[in-house]
Amino acid sequence: MHHNALAPKDNNRQKKLEAFDRLLTIMDELRLNCPWDKKQTIESLRHLTIEETYELSDAIIENDLDEIKKELGDIMLHMVFYSRIADEKDAFDISDVLNGVCDKLVHRHPHIYGDVKADDEDAVKANWEKIKLKEKGGNKTVLGGVPKSLPALVKAMRIQEKARGAGFDWEERGQVWEKVQEELNEFKEQIDIEKGEIDHSDEATEEFGDVLFSLINYARFANINPEEALEKTNKKFIKRFNYIEKRSKEMGKSLSEMSLAEMDVLWEEAKKK
Template identity: 65%
Template structure:
C-alpha cells in the first residue's frame, strides 16, 4: 500500500490534471455543476454495481470516477469563489468530529445502536427540524423507505422484536387481499405499498439490505433468462413460439449455474 505522502501526491496530481482540463479541454471547460449532475448519478450507480459484483478491480475504477466528479464540482465552485476542495475536506472532517463525540469528546457508547441514536440527536441539535429532513426526495422509493425506517429507529420509534414486524407483514398482506377481492384499484395500490414498506422494515430486522437483496435477485433472473434465450437459440427455437413447459426445461437447467 502507498504511504500517506504518496497518497497526498496522487491526490495533488489529480488536482493538477483537473486544473489543466478546465483550462485547455473544450468539453471540460464547458461543464457546469448542473450539467455534471446526471453523469454523477450514473457513476454512483456504476459504483454500486461494482460493489454488488464484488469486483475490486472495477471498484477501484468507479471510485476514481466518483472522486473525479468531487474534484470537478469543487473546481467549478472555486472559480465562482464559493468554495474549493480544501473547504469540502474540512467541512466533512468537522462534521465527523462533531458527530463522533464518543471518539473526540466525553460521550461513552457501548454499541453501534447507541452511535446511531446519538447521530440523529446531534443532527437535530445542528438545526434539523425533523429526523427525516435529511432523506433526499429523489431517492428511489425502496431505498427511501429503508432510510426513513432507519432514521426513525435512531430516535427510538421502532418495533422491539422481528416477530412483531413479521406479524405486521402478515396483517398488511391480509388487507391487500381484502382490497383485491373488493376490486378497488386505488386501495389495492395503497395496500400494496404498505406491504412493501412492512417487508422493507422486516428486512432491516433480519439484517438484510432490501435494495441489495432485490438487485441480486434482478441479476440472477437476468442471467437465468439470458441462459434460456441462448439455449433456445442454439436449438434454433424462438421463445415466443415455445410453450411454458418447454422454456421451463432450460430455466430449471439455468438454476445449476446461477444461484
C-alpha cells in the same frame, strides 16, 4: 494530544500529493478548453455521480479491486469537478471541502483528539450520535435525516427504522402481516374496478405503493433486508434467463422463435441447475 504524532509514517505522501495536484491541473485545463466539460453544472453531474456510485457498488460486490480502483478514480474526478464549479461561483473550493471534513472528523473523535474515553465500538458510536445531535440542533424532524434522493425501496426501510426509533411501530409481527393482506386486498379491488382499462389510475399506483411499503415493513420484522432479498431474486432470474438463451442457441433457435411452452421447459431445467 497532537494528532500528527499519531499519524502513521507515509513514505509515499509526496507521490500522493503530486497525483492529486495533477488531477486538479487536468480539471482546470478541461474546464477551460473542453466543450463538454465547460458545459457541465452541479445539477448535470448529479445523476452521473449516482451512476458512478452504483458502479463502485457493483465492483465491491464482485470484490474486483482493479475495478474498485477505476471507479474510485471516476468518483474522485466528480468531487474535484463539483469543487471547481463552486470555486468559479466563489462559493468554496477543494481545500474548503477537505478542511471541512478534517474539522468534522477531529470534532467527532474526541476519544482520539481530545480527552474523552472510548474503549470499544459501541462507546464510539454513542459519542458520535451525541455529537451529531448537538451539531444539528434540537429542532430537526425525526425523518429529516433520510435523503430525498435515496432509491424508494431503501428510503422506505430508513423511514420505518427512524419511526421505530421514535417509538412509532407495530407491536407484533402478526399485525404487520394483517396490514400486508389488507393492502393486497385494497390493491386487488382497485385493479378489479379498472378491469378492461389500459391505463391504471393514480389510485392503483398508490395502492401498489402501499403494498410494497407494508411488505418492506414485514421484512423488517422478519429480519430480512428487502433490498438484498430482491437483488438475490434479480440475480437468480438473470442466471436462469441466461441459461434459456444459451440452450436455445444450442438448439439452433432464437428466443423470438420459441413458444412460451418451449421456453418454460428450459426455465424448469434452469431451476435445477
